[in-house]
Amino acid sequence: MIDKKANIAYSIRDIAFIALIGIFCGVIFFTTNISYNFLTAALTTIGLGPVANDLLLGLWMIAGPLGIMLTKKIGSSVLAETLGGFVEMVLGGQFGAGAIISGLTQGIGTELGFTLTGYKRFGKFNLFLSCITGTIVTFIWSYFNEGYAKYNFSFLILLFIARLVSISFFDGVLVYWINQLIEKSGIIRRS
Amino acid sequence: MDSSIKLLLVLLISFELAFVQSIVVNILVIVLGMSYLLVKKVKLQKLLLLIIIPIIPVASTWSSFYVNGTGDFIHSAWLLSSRIYAYIILGGIFSFTTSINDLLSSLEQNWHVPSKFVYGTLGAFNFAPRVRNSMLQIKTAALMRGEVLHVWSPQIFFKAILLSLRWSDNLSRAMQSHGYAENNVRTHYRKQRIPAWNWVLFITIFGVFQFIVLKKLP
Known part of the structure; x- marks a missing residue:
């Protein structure tokens, strides 16, 4: 799969596919929303609520790396995540209109990992890179949007580590496992 | 108002809110947004859900700034928790009063x-x-x-x-x-043009918002 060249020519099938992945991931996330709220509630009492947010952020962002790994199209991560954010807002998620903008930043963050190597490879190394860029870009956005600028430094470090761990697991390791399952099954070799 | 203009307005204001350090502006957005939803006759039940669903993240934001904030942490706590509500209301303005079909066409x-x-x-x-x-x-x-x-x-x-x-x-x-061809020019049975007054309204609302933001309210 690695030798397939990346391009930007989307067919309607690719677009529907990416949008469906976005919707599926949204629904998967929503079914865990309850546990998310419990985790947040538990951590809230000791003032660590945002840590729960950062620990699950990787799951939020999974549509992006899945979209780009499976379609190998330029911009597919941005497309998948922005659509995902849109779906979330329409389904009535708790982040409202902010979800689209956050989706956009998450998509760009993941996408950068592949842009850095010119979309030539779609393997482990790029997933690793995209986890790093994804963490940095989304953290910069949170710095303004979620007011991270106003936390004390040690808490900021804790949040950054929680986010890095979450993104590395969900958008790195888990996406790699899923991709292996897909490649083994051979279903993706479409005309 | 055309749904694409409405989405653009909601997104621009949401984006700007991320950089606005004013609790008053957030509350203004919440109150005005709520009144708009009420005028548009959105069901009360939906509006209540809109307020109840984010209670946990709002409480979590508040308490974490209270515990881990630096500087004027009380201000940060209220600022960031009211911001969540502003986002939710802005999202509601779009999703409760427009349809995806309208937006896409x-x-x-x-x-x-x-x-x-x-x-x-x-x-x-x-x-x-x-x-x-x-x-x-x-x-x-x-x-x-x-x-x-x-x-x-x-x-x-x-x-x-x-x-x-x-x-x-x-x-x-x-x-x-069914005869769909990807790159062909399509004609439309239902024409959807953006009337000029939409742009006037867009510029007015966005302009007034800038004016309020520049006032540097607390």
Whole structure:
């Protein structure tokens, strides 16, 4: 799969596919929303609520790396995540209109990992890179949007580590496992 | 108001809110947004849910700034928690008063988004109720084999991807067999033009918002 060249020519099938992945991931996330709220509630009492947010952020962002790994199209991560954010807002998620903008930043963050190597490879190394860029870009956005600028430094470090761990697991390791399952099954070799 | 203009306005204000350090502005957005939703006769039940759902994240934001904030942490706590509500209301303004069909056809006709993006996403969105059911089916089927699928199990995503592949294949084939051609120019039965007053209203609201922001309210 690695030798397939990346391009930007989307067919309607690719677009529907990416949008469906976005919707599926949204629904998967929503079914865990309850546990998310419990985790947040538990951590809230000791003032660590945002840590729960950062620990699950990787799951939020999974549509992006899945979209780009499976379609190998330029911009597919941005497309998948922005659509995902849109779906979330329409389904009535708790982040409202902010979800689209956050989706956009998450998509760009993941996408950068592949842009850095010119979309030539779609393997482990790029997933690793995209986890790093994804963490940095989304953290910069949170710095303004979620007011991270106003936390004390040690808490900021804790949040950054929680986010890095979450993104590395969900958008790195888990996406790699899923991709292996897909490649083994051979279903993706479409005309 | 045209749905694409409304989305643009909601997104621009949301984006700007991320940089505005004023509790008063957030509350203004919440109050004005709520009044708009009430004028538009959105059901009270929906509005109540809009307020109740984010209680946990709002409380969590408040308490974490209280515990871990620096400087004027009380101000930060109220600022960031009121911001969440402002986002929610802005999201509600869009999602309760417009339809996806309207938005997508406006994007196609007025913003010249390629028709394949419009119909691809439109088709996918119509699968949304089936997506929910299929997710339940996948989980139940796994349970019958004694497997619990968690969000961290690759299988659940694998199955979701299988379905996405199949449905997107079916969808594109069905559309092509109905004569849909990706790169051809399309004509429209229902014409959706953005009236000039929409732009006037857009510029007025956005302008007034800038004016309020520049006042540097507390």
